[in-house]
Amino acid sequence: xxxxxxxxxxxxxxxxxxxxxxxxxxxxxxxxxxxxxxxxxxxxxxxxxxxxxxxxxxxxxxxxxxxxxxxxxxxxxxxxxxxxxxxxxxxxxxxxxxxxxxxxxxxxxxxxxx
Amino acid sequence: xxxxxxxxxxxxxxxxxxxxxxxxxxxxxxxxxxxxxxxxxxxxxxxxxxxxxxxxxxxxxxxxxxxxxxxxxxxxxxxxxxxxxxxxxxxxxxxxxxxxxxxxxxxxxxxxxx
Numbered sequence: 001x002x003x004x005x006x007x008x009x010x011x012x013x014x015x016x017x018x019x020x021x022x023x024x025x026x027x028x029x030x031x032x033x034x035x036x037x038x039x040x041x042x043x044x045x046x047x048x049x050x051x052x053x054x055x056x057x058x059x060x061x062x063x064x065x066x067x068x069x070x071x072x073x074x075x076x077x078x079x080x081x082x083x084x085x086x087x088x089x090x091x092x093x094x095x096x097x098x099x100x101x102x103x104x105x106x107x108x109x110x111x112x113x114x
Numbered sequence: 115x116x117x118x119x120x121x122x123x124x125x126x127x128x129x130x131x132x133x134x135x136x137x138x139x140x141x142x143x144x145x146x147x148x149x150x151x152x153x154x155x156x157x158x159x160x161x162x163x164x165x166x167x168x169x170x171x172x173x174x175x176x177x178x179x180x181x182x183x184x185x186x187x188x189x190x191x192x193x194x195x196x197x198x199x200x201x202x203x204x205x206x207x208x209x210x211x212x213x214x215x216x217x218x219x220x221x222x223x224x225x226x227x228x
Contacts, residue, residue, distance in 0.1 A: 031214065035218075042219050042221050043204070045216070100163065102160040103160065105150075
């Protein structure tokens with residue numbers, strides 16, 4: 001099966017600029033996750049969708065981060081305005097809609113905020 | 115709140131020797147436990163999971179993990195390490211009820227020397 005697709009692969013922006021990341025999950029996967037992975041740390045869940053509804057966004061900095069999943073398929077994560085501390089790898093993952101299902105991860109988008 | 119701890123930032127082992135990467139968890143109730151591996155510039159890949167049943171779980175690439183409920187541990191093991199096993203390993207946990215909320219540890223870098 002085709003994997004989780006993410007773009008862009010790399011992005012360099014200046015602080016206070018905006019940026020958007022795109023994710024296309026594996027076909028048929030109802031659950032989509034966005035994780036933030038800062039260098040030297042484990043992935044931290046930002047937001048989790050089940051179909052096109054949000055089930056958990058408790059760690060999403062809502063004053064600057066937003067995400068949507070149109071029609072329960074593709075998803076976009078946006079940062080506006082970016083801060084230096086947003087420099088990280090943003091990972092998208094998808095899974096079937098059941099507890100205990102493994103996650104399939106994309107290759108991630110490496111964001112550098114200067 | 116649930117949490118996962120990986121007490122070792124790095125584990126060094128010689129090729130051919132057995133390896134152990136440690137993980138402890140703090141999850142109320144009965145958890146589902148996972149190991150993922152991350153190679154350079156790649157997304158995370160699923161290795162194995164514990165749901166229920168036999169405490170010794172076998173996974174990809176010859177890895178296995180032992181679930182110990184009394185010690186709240188889920189250590190990753192392999193009888194004979196390969197240089198190609200060198201990577202970043204993440205332990206993760208989720209509650210087995212409701213929707214899946216996967217919490218990751220901080221990761222352990224495994225370095226296998228020839």
